């Protein structure tokens with residue numbers, strides 16, 4: 489393996505870093521997501537105006553009342569978005585190589601070690617559409633506007649707050665949406681009764697369902713990246729949620 493090994497995936501990229509003492513001789517596999525948060529103010533410098541939401545665009549719903557972002561408010565919102573998405577998804581999984589894969593093996597004090605890969609996320613905010621893997625428009629709703637239906641590319645300023653979902657669960661929408669940016673589908677989408685994003689698709693407490701639980705099924709984006717980097721198949725990389733030290737060969 490020549491480190492760092494990198495690959496461009498669909499609307500993200502991945503890099504595998506060499507085993508490092510500070511990482512207890514495990515490798516680091518990082519996914520890189522570049523997000524442009526586009527601040528949307530009312531047009532023509534006005535203090536207030538309207539903006540369409542998902543319903544406006546798809547169901548002829550009314551436009552929503554928006555106001556100008558206050559000084560510093562958007563920057564604080566963007567920083568919270570970045571910090572919470574990154575900390576939720578970063579360093580949650582380790583991947584153990586298939587028994588037949590020796591491409592990461594290395595020598596240390598006369599012993600051959602087979603490292604595992606620590607899964608990282610680097611979500612960075614960029615300043616233009618052209619630099620971004622994904623662009624999200626963010627409006628500041630008027631305090632009197634009760635409702636804005638967000639989607640993956642359109643948020644309002646209230647979207648960082650935990651929202652009650654179903655079954656007494658709560659979820660922060662941006663944490664769930666970053667799962668989609670990482671290519672994850674809904675947690676229960678293999679259920680035959682899940683059609684057209686109905687509530688069946690979101691059943692359960694997983695972050696890709698209605699809550700914020702995370703489990704080994706959420707490691708698929710890293711397994712896919714490792715498969716692309718090593719020409720193995722993704723399901724051969726066993727997922728753990730606690731660090732496992734390199735195996736002695």
Ligand SMILES: [Zn+2]
Pocket residue numbers: 664668674
């Ligand atoms: Zn979703």
